[in-house]
Amino acid sequence: MPVDVTGVTPSQESADKYFPCTYIGPSWQVDDDGQWLLPKYTLGWEILGWVAQWLTNPDGDPWIFSDEQARLILWLYEVDRDGERVYRKGVIQRAKGHGKDPLAAALCLVELIGPCKFSHWETGHPVAKANTSSWVQLAATTTEQNKNTMLLIPSMLPKRTREQYGLDVQKQIIHVTGTGRRLEAVSSNFAGLEGARPSFALLNETHHWKPSQGGSQLYETLRNNVDKVDGWYLCITNAYQPGQGSVAEEIRLAVNREREGLAMDSGWFFDSVEAHPDAPMTPDWSLFILTRVYGDSWWVKFNNIMKSLIDTSVPVSKLRRMFYNQVVATEDALFSEGEWDAIRVFDFDIRGRKIPRTLGRGDEIVLGFDGGKTDDATALVAMRIADRFVTPIHIWQKPDVETAVPWRINEQEVDSMVHMAFREYKVRAFFADVALWESYIAEWSDLYREQLLIKASPQSAIGYDMRQNRKKITLANEALMQSVFDRKTVHDGDPLLRRHALNAKRHENEYGLTFRKESRESNNKVDGYAAMLLAHMAQVALAESGKKAAPQYTSRLYQF
Structure with a gap:
């Protein structure tokens, strides 16, 4: 206060x-x-x-x-x-x-x-x-x-x-x-x-x-x-x-x-x-x-x-x-540094020392994905269902150093990371912005639709068109911001996700408060935050559906 x-x-x-x-x-x-x-x-x-x-x-x-x-x-x-x-x-x-x-x-x-x-x-x-x-x-x-x-x-x-x-x-x-x-x-x-x-x-x-x-x-x-x-x-x-x-x-x-x-x-x-x-x-x-x-x-x-x-x-x-020598964000930032850092959480080792919180193998999670090809970053972000703990699976971003060959995202590496996430964790929902990644998202949908409890959209198990859903994105952004302010969503302090979240600027439209980059040409990326927003949308949609994974039983032979 x-x-x-x-x-x-x-x-x-x-x-x-x-x-x-x-x-x-x-x-x-x-x-x-x-x-x-x-x-x-x-x-x-x-x-x-x-x-x-x-x-x-x-x-x-x-x-x-x-x-x-x-x-x-x-x-x-x-x-x-x-x-x-x-x-x-x-x-x-x-x-x-x-x-x-x-x-x-x-x-x-x-x-x-x-x-x-x-x-x-x-x-x-x-x-x-x-x-x-x-x-x-x-x-x-x-x-x-x-x-x-x-x-x-x-x-x-x-x-x-x-x-x-x-x-x-x-x-x-x-x-x-x-x-x-x-x-x-x-x-x-x-x-x-x-x-x-x-x-x-x-x-x-x-x-x-x-x-x-x-x-x-x-x-x-x-x-x-x-x-x-x-x-x-x-x-x-x-x-x-x-x-x-x-x-x-x-x-x-x-x-x-x-x-x-x-x-x-x-x-x-x-x-x-x-x-x-x-x-x-x-x-x-x-x-x-x-x-x-x-x-x-x-x-x-x-x-x-x-x-x-x-x-x-x-x-x-x-x-x-x-x-005043204060570290403060600009007036149009979605979050201040203090607001974002306040929801960073830790675990403790056996000696009581703080250690970064991580996902555990087999955790139930939802995924959010926002992809670019050349200039914009590409982000795959996970949210654990149990505690709304957010961590990037990976964020790919154009290097700051110019190279002789124009930089381009390694699509096979991204594809491999998505498959790794499905192997390591129990993915219950996955919302991925379809822009520039339609073919890959279609393949992921075909491969994993049976494992997912809800569909991202009527047209796809995973694909979600952020450009055609401005009202839903705006309302979802307001919900995520409130969840951050209420400290109901937490994260591991990943520095690149942090930078993307702090780069996100407020933008008012006819539906409410959404987010944007500083400018179209800005090098201050926000794609990690966009992926986090999609993961949060997936978590909310899954909770509202009431669907849960069926318990897994194993067959054993008992001898007497």
Whole structure:
């Protein structure tokens, strides 16, 4: 239920009470006395001193980090008793204007010429040294995304620093003269980056690193390159838009699984401060919310942000992502991230640990199928009759990388997966959209009609024409949405089905609320959700029919 603040006078105290921020990450840890917890061993103290000595603000004063930024650096450069880095991959998610670009620029320079590597122990404290083979890459999917950070760097390097370290500062690259060490800005030509050996990669604005823009491939290439030389990488991002499959989203989902105990801890540093989901954006409350979200960012002009928050030309969801650092879906999305993730369910192993829920061999299920051939995805989704548990049998989708031969669905593989589902489970109903798959659906109908308890349509045991049944599809979509909101339908958290469901947009017609893609040309697919809808329709139709499978008896010979 939304927070009710009727009669409450807006104040910082009230905002902290009713709309507390969500704090994620080590930099927000405090002890019993409320004091910040800091790592026992870190190279960060030397780095903070080096930055104050050798880097400057644009006005020429020494560069001084905010307390929040300083804590981040102390934790990012934590080392263990052997002097090994604790974190080799990380994410800092903050609101727009929080100071991510200056932090990124400073870190890139630290990794290029500063004391960033463990050297030795001295009186029980780690001592740092420069990396004499540094290769720093500031990466983004477009040159424009790197622009803000790269423009900052020259102003941070006074003449004495350039002379001391022999820096040749150019627009897109900085060389340490005569050493081969360099800092360079790179973008989405991931193929051209393969084989590089960067010691540090700063991944800029990963909420924009979408599969359709080569973001996933760029991330994979950089990650592999860094791992080869025992380097590390850091992602700087705003809150992502759910369902787009951005690198920021995929990392957050992976980190969430680790935090929930569903995956082993792979060593992520993840740090974020996010406004409360119900935090108001009204002028009387927003200043108090922004004060907490932006923390020590003293340079932020809250009056300007508050004016942006009441700008009706900008979608509220975008404003919340930008300035409240909230992960929220667009206004026309069928489901929010929270609504979809709330119906994910788990099982438990013998030790009481969470494990993903799965179908069991021989379970009674219904199936839904929505197929494409070239551009649209193809999905085969199962729903267990007993508990309305949904899981994809498989979702086929066009790769994000363009190939010499145009991609086309492997029809034989899809056909084989359908037959596998009938072998493994007791399929009681199967609704499949006939578009583009008429011949296969006709074969499946002929082969399995005797096993199915109900027909998908008067014309076919399995075939269902979604285009010719707009009213039924609309009403079924409303029923499925309500089932999700009521948490009567559940799922296993499959990431691709999740993405398709979050991509589905609301669309009003004369019959009510249905769904659609973002646009006809959009790469944000919804076919998995369409298949889930058909499976739900099959489950409802089967329940309404009252039909159940006849009990199976086996013949045995008893001897006395």
